[in-house]
Amino acid sequence: MTASTAVASVRDVSKTFGARKALNGVSVEVAAGEMVALIGPSGSGKSTLLRSITGLQSIDNGPGVIEVFGTVVQKNGSTTGAVRAARQKLGMIFQQFNLVGRLSLFSNVMLGALGRVPGWRGLAGAWPSEDKTRAMAALHRVGVADYAAQRANTLSGGQQQRGAIARAIVQGAKAILADEPVASLDPVSARKVMELLVELNQRDGLGVIVTLHQVDYAIRYCNRVVALKAGSIVYDGPSSGLDTKTLIDIYGPEFEDAFWEAKA
Known part of the structure; x- marks a missing residue:
């Protein structure tokens, strides 16, 4: 190696x-x-x-x-x-999930795209459509797409951790x-x-x-x-x-x- x-x-x-x-x-x-x-x-x-x-x-x-x-x-x-x-x-997954509790699960997953889109788009929530599609596909893949609109801090630990994995997928890690x-x-x-x-x-x-x-x-x-x-x-x-x-x-x-x- x-x-x-x-x-x-x-x-x-x-x-x-x-x-x-x-x-x-x-x-x-x-x-x-x-x-x-x-x-x-x-x-x-x-x-x-x-x-x-x-x-x-x-x-x-x-x-x-x-x-x-x-x-x-x-x-x-x-x-x-x-x-x-x-x-x-590198997609980082932490013990305490590291999601922004006041944001929706979808918004948290979208943060994975920050490295490849202009910062103003992230601040304004003006994400490219292909990234939105990628985020929903990632949430579906990890089994929490039904909770996309829900605030992260209202989800169970397992749901939040799967959201963190979806964020790493969107990141393209x-x-x-x-x-x-x-x-x-x-x-x-x-x-x-x-x-x-x-x-x-x-x-x-x-x-x-x-x-x-x-x-x-x-x-x-x-x-x-x-x-x-x-x-x-x-x-x-x-x-x-x-x-x-x-x-x-x-x-x-x-x-x-x-x-x-x-x-x-």
Whole structure:
């Protein structure tokens, strides 16, 4: 795999918060078309890694370099001028949905088009007709078209998260980065969201990087798992390789607490 074919190429990246090393010389690559789960205990560095890839979190000064689709977005401890353009290729899905509560679901999804239309059109709501059509198609695809006119803050968590996915579709993202996208959802809604991410990966060929607390979801939905512990990668391989010994190494003897549903 070359950097140009990778959704993200992370090389020798560290991040320090006070006395704590959130990332400690992390190197990992995710190819276009892969669906990768980032797992690990709370505070292991998985969200810090995801935010560093997007440039939302700066990395420590030093040898660390992060590339997105072959473009350097972080080096020498700061983001580069290319980070904004790189973000246009990344659809970000957050735990708390990041929708504008007072706007309709449709208007929130339309915000995905801001990167390719003049700002005044967005402010005035004068969206091109093709983008409006794209937005409704995306809402239909994720199963919430019936709620298009409803204010986002009146929708359930699962409906809002599916709206966030529709926004990434309208954005034309080449990859999805999802930070604990199901942590605030009930298991039924969580499965629907994960199934949508799998569909975008398998049908549309989008790379997906998703941080998860639920090990069973990582195993069920992702072919590859990268596990972090205390800021370092302690496992990178097929999800089928997460046997009991490996899980104890990652989480400790109470590893079953990391499963949403009871482990057989």
